[in-house]
Amino acid sequence: xxxxxxxxxxxxxxxxxxxxxxxxxxxxxxxxxxxxxxxxxxxxxxxxxxxxxxxxxxxxxxxxxxxxxxxxxxxxxxxxxxxxxxxxxxxxxxxxxxxxxxxxxxxxxxxxxxxxxxxxxxxxxxxxxxxxxxxxxxxxxxxxxxxxxxxxxxxxxxxxxxxxxxxxxxxxxxxxxxxxxxxxxxxxxxxxxxxxxxxxxxxxxxxxxxxxxxxxxxxxxxxxxxxxxxxxxxxxxxxxxxxxxxxxxxxxxxxxxxxxxxxxxxxxxxxxxxxxxxxxxxxxxxxxxxxxxxxxxxxxxxxxxxxxxxxxxxxxxxxxxxxxxxxxxxxxxxxxxxxxxxxxxxx
Amino acid sequence: xxxxxxxxxxxxxxxxxxxxxxxxxxxxxxxxxxxxxxxxxxxxxxxxxxxxxxxxxxxxxxxxxxxxxxxxxxxxxxxxxxxxxxxxxxxxxxxxxxxxxxxxxxxxxxxxxxxxxxxxxxxxxxxxxxxxxxxxxxxxxxxxxxxxxxxxxxxxxxxxxxxxxxxxxxxxxxxxxxxxxxxxxxxxxxxxxxxxxxxxxxxxxxxxxxxxxxxxxxxxxxxxxxxxxxxxxxxxxxxxxxxxxxxxxxxxxxxxxxxxxxxxxxxxxxxxxxxxxxxxxxxxxxxxxxxxxxxxxxxxxxxxxxxxxxxxxxxxxxxxxxxxxxxxxxxxxxxxxxxxxxxxxxxxxxxxxxxxxxxxxxxxxxxxxxxxxxxxxxxxxxxxxxxxxxxxxxxxxxxxxxxxxxxxxxxxxxxxxxxxxxxxxxxxxxxxxxxxxxxxxxxxxxxxxxxxxxxxxxxxxxxxxxxxxxxxxxxxxxxxxxxxxxxxxxxxxxxxxxxxxxxxxxxxxxx
Numbered sequence: 001x002x003x004x005x006x007x008x009x010x011x012x013x014x015x016x017x018x019x020x021x022x023x024x025x026x027x028x029x030x031x032x033x034x035x036x037x038x039x040x041x042x043x044x045x046x047x048x049x050x051x052x053x054x055x056x057x058x059x060x061x062x063x064x065x066x067x068x069x070x071x072x073x074x075x076x077x078x079x080x081x082x083x084x085x086x087x088x089x090x091x092x093x094x095x096x097x098x099x100x101x102x103x104x105x106x107x108x109x110x111x112x113x114x115x116x117x118x119x120x121x122x123x124x125x126x127x128x129x130x131x132x133x134x135x136x137x138x139x140x141x142x143x144x145x146x147x148x149x150x151x152x153x154x155x156x157x158x159x160x161x162x163x164x165x166x167x168x169x170x171x172x173x174x175x176x177x178x179x180x181x182x183x184x185x186x187x188x189x190x191x192x193x194x195x196x197x198x199x200x201x202x203x204x205x206x207x208x209x210x211x212x213x214x215x216x217x218x219x220x221x222x223x224x225x226x227x228x229x230x231x232x233x234x235x236x237x238x239x240x241x242x243x244x245x246x247x248x249x250x251x252x253x254x255x256x257x258x259x260x261x262x263x264x265x266x267x268x269x270x271x272x273x274x275x276x277x278x279x280x281x282x283x284x285x286x287x288x289x290x291x292x293x294x295x296x297x298x299x300x301x302x303x304x305x306x307x308x309x310x311x312x313x314x315x316x317x318x319x320x321x322x323x324x325x326x327x328x329x330x331x332x333x334x335x336x337x338x339x340x341x342x343x344x345x346x347x
Numbered sequence: 348x349x350x351x352x353x354x355x356x357x358x359x360x361x362x363x364x365x366x367x368x369x370x371x372x373x374x375x376x377x378x379x380x381x382x383x384x385x386x387x388x389x390x391x392x393x394x395x396x397x398x399x400x401x402x403x404x405x406x407x408x409x410x411x412x413x414x415x416x417x418x419x420x421x422x423x424x425x426x427x428x429x430x431x432x433x434x435x436x437x438x439x440x441x442x443x444x445x446x447x448x449x450x451x452x453x454x455x456x457x458x459x460x461x462x463x464x465x466x467x468x469x470x471x472x473x474x475x476x477x478x479x480x481x482x483x484x485x486x487x488x489x490x491x492x493x494x495x496x497x498x499x500x501x502x503x504x505x506x507x508x509x510x511x512x513x514x515x516x517x518x519x520x521x522x523x524x525x526x527x528x529x530x531x532x533x534x535x536x537x538x539x540x541x542x543x544x545x546x547x548x549x550x551x552x553x554x555x556x557x558x559x560x561x562x563x564x565x566x567x568x569x570x571x572x573x574x575x576x577x578x579x580x581x582x583x584x585x586x587x588x589x590x591x592x593x594x595x596x597x598x599x600x601x602x603x604x605x606x607x608x609x610x611x612x613x614x615x616x617x618x619x620x621x622x623x624x625x626x627x628x629x630x631x632x633x634x635x636x637x638x639x640x641x642x643x644x645x646x647x648x649x650x651x652x653x654x655x656x657x658x659x660x661x662x663x664x665x666x667x668x669x670x671x672x673x674x675x676x677x678x679x680x681x682x683x684x685x686x687x688x689x690x691x692x693x694x695x696x697x698x699x700x701x702x703x704x705x706x707x708x709x710x711x712x713x714x715x716x717x718x719x720x721x722x723x724x725x726x727x728x729x730x731x732x733x734x735x736x737x738x739x740x741x742x743x744x745x746x747x748x749x750x751x752x753x754x755x756x757x758x759x760x761x762x763x764x765x766x767x768x769x770x771x772x773x774x775x776x777x778x779x780x781x782x783x784x785x786x787x788x789x790x791x792x793x794x795x796x797x798x799x800x801x802x803x804x805x806x807x808x809x810x811x812x813x814x815x816x817x818x819x820x821x822x823x824x825x826x827x828x829x830x831x832x833x834x835x836x837x838x839x840x841x842x843x844x845x846x847x848x849x850x851x852x853x854x855x856x857x858x
């Protein structure tokens with residue numbers, strides 16, 4: 001009976017969720033603090049922005065592509081938003097910025113301090129994210145370049161640009177209307193949850209219920225067959241990268257608001273977390289497979305793992321080792337599971 | 348009385364309780380060519396996997412040169428002198444010919460780990476010469492034609508000292524000239540005393556080559572005997588287990604006067620030149636040509652997959668001098684490509700998702716979000732699957748890759764039916780599928796034509812075109828070389844037109 005239980009858990013669609021719960025339970029035995037209200041709040045504030053990134057990444061992965069530039073989009077949009085919204089810039093730090101005197105002054109940007117600063121700032125961030133995504137998409141779809149190369153280049157280019165624009169300085173003094181997005185709560189639930197919930201709902205509807213969603217899977221399974229079958233493959237691919245850029249901008253808004261600054265190095269260490277979470281969730285790197293729920297499970301597992309590791313206070317070199325080992329273990333479980341599933345279908 | 352070299356004695360094999368082979372008994376005399384035929388799923392592959400040491404039989408035995416033979420792995424089969432020339436060639440295209448020949452046993456300099464290149468090259472050259480293949484042993488396999496690659500495979504088999512050589516569908520990707528050359532070499536091998544098992548769906552070839560014929564159906568030997576006792580019709584009826592009075596179902600319609608598609612002076616440098624073509628309502632128009640004649644390229648241009656420089660494609664009276672795939676589909680065109688795995692199907696997707704792919708936009712809500720009307724789509728897909736009798740498994744769960752070739756092809760054709768095409772281009776729609784499935788595809792073509800669709804049927808099998816078409820247009824070297832109405836169909840003349848400019852198809856050595 002015990003074996004059957006394990007087997008059913010392994011084969012379930014919700015396997016990664018169960019894995020997360022078991023993991024959490026084991027951690028709880030050793031570190032009851034993990035279930036404290038403060039830590040749970042911390043977990044949730046880490047989870048939602050990461051999920052936004054994974055959702056965007058998922059669309060690109062379903063296409064059989066990859067978006068390495070998400071983190072640089074975060075950095076760039078963080079800087080763009082920060083510049084537009086900040087109310088005070090220290091001339092000694094920023095006068096070397098190429099935008100000083102053009103867009104930037106000691107009082108921030110021309111719209112700083114106005115009622116429009118926050119909405120326009122947010123719109124500009126989203127637009128910048130989508131613009132980088134558009135460039136990626138055009139290069140992949142029209143330029144027929146490999147996604148890996150294209151997004152690697154834009155990762156380098158736009159993170160460099162973000163640093164260049166600010167001369168590597170963080171932009172402080174963001175308006176309260178913006179930082180509230182990162183810190184505000186309704187009861188115990190942070191605003192970021194609602195933002196990402198909307199994003200996830202949109203992703204779910206698009207993937208499951210629209211023509212476009214079915215085209216995403218078709219392109220990921222065989223782009224040549226899709227072309228012959230009249231799927232507008234170029235448009236689909238471009239839209240995938242634009243959405244990924246959009247999601248990265250959303251994540252950037254949430255992180256920047258929480259940190260209350262525009263940071264040119266934002267998200268620098270997040271890339272592998274995003275792709276790791278997507279893959280652990282079950283989204284295939286080979287394209288054609290992915291679900292919103294899987295993205296959620298993957299992000300949940302990853303956030304739990306990071307949280308546990310930081311609480312263990314391991315020496316700095318041990319943390320990536322343990323993280324790698326756990327990912328390896330998860331991958332191993334996944335392979336076992338796939339094999340069991342295959343046998344299930346034959347029998 | 349010739350000596351028996353290989354004997355199958357009551358060989359049986361089951362998978363999950365289903366008999367794949369049941370009491371298979373026959374023998375291969377030394378120096379003979381045995382034609383092994385049967386529909387897909389009849390057990391040919393299982394039998395050959397047992398012979399090759401990939402699978403082990405559940406019952407029965409094999410005897411090779413009078414001794415018990417039971418290879419436990421492919422290496423033991425090779426060791427025993429059994430070699431396979433596979434349908435999908437197993438060559439490393441990034442390596443040279445000599446490297447391919449000796450990949451698993453390079454001659455070495457003494458006992459050192461270094462390859463003795465001069466010896467390898469000399470041996471390779473000798474093997475190539477014995478097959479009349481005037482190529483340098485250093486030539487990259489990548490640069491060889493399919494026919495030449497096949498000969499390299501044969502050279503590889505000979506280099507292992509094979510006595511029994513098995514050919515599995517060797518001609519599917521060969522041009523007519525290459526096929527001829529292959530057959531000459533097979534005859535040579537037989538004269539040298541090699542014993543050959545030849546598997547093919549091309550029954551005419553089997554009849555031409557074989558000394559004996561063995562027919563498998565549902566894992567059993569249903570007929571065997573010398574070639575003289577067989578005709579193509581008999582072979583088919585034994586394979587299918589019922590009488591097919593004809594290979595080609597009879598047509599119920601004749602071409603109408605109304606023109607659906609007209610091509611005027613279509614040219615793309617180096618590909619096609621000055622093509623004129625007219626396709627009428629309810630017409631089945633054949634397009635014949637050797638491999639490389641431009642027939643497939645023409646189809647791809649018509650459908651908008653490739654560009655053209657000059658000329659016009661007129662559909663429904665509207666001319667255009669540049670089309671995209673999406674335009675073509677909107678104008679009522681459908682296209683079954685010659686390679687169903689790469690361009691016809693989403694192999695990993697379900698039957699239902701494949702069938703719904705083309706017509707998807709027609710099942711969307713009018714809002715800009717374009718929600719899929721899932722239930723209507725599901726019903727429409729189910730109707731198509733039903734009407735085409737696509738078997739094996741539930742359509743919404745079975746992935747296309749699990750289907751047999753025939754059923755896969757039916758899915759590829761079926762996905763266009765929901766878009767109700769008026770012009771249907773089919774490039775080699777019966778390649779690699781068994782006789783029963785071919786008959787179904789032919790019936791489908793006839794039904795479509797009877798409903799008014801114009802069909803452009805491309806095939807390298809002339810018999811198929813002569814059996815199916817109202818008219819045949821022959822291409823060679825990118826140009827139309829002739830057109831024949833049904834009343835003037837004549838093998839000789841059609842082939843003559845197809846070979847125009849190909850007289851020198853026995854190319855000399857390329858330097």
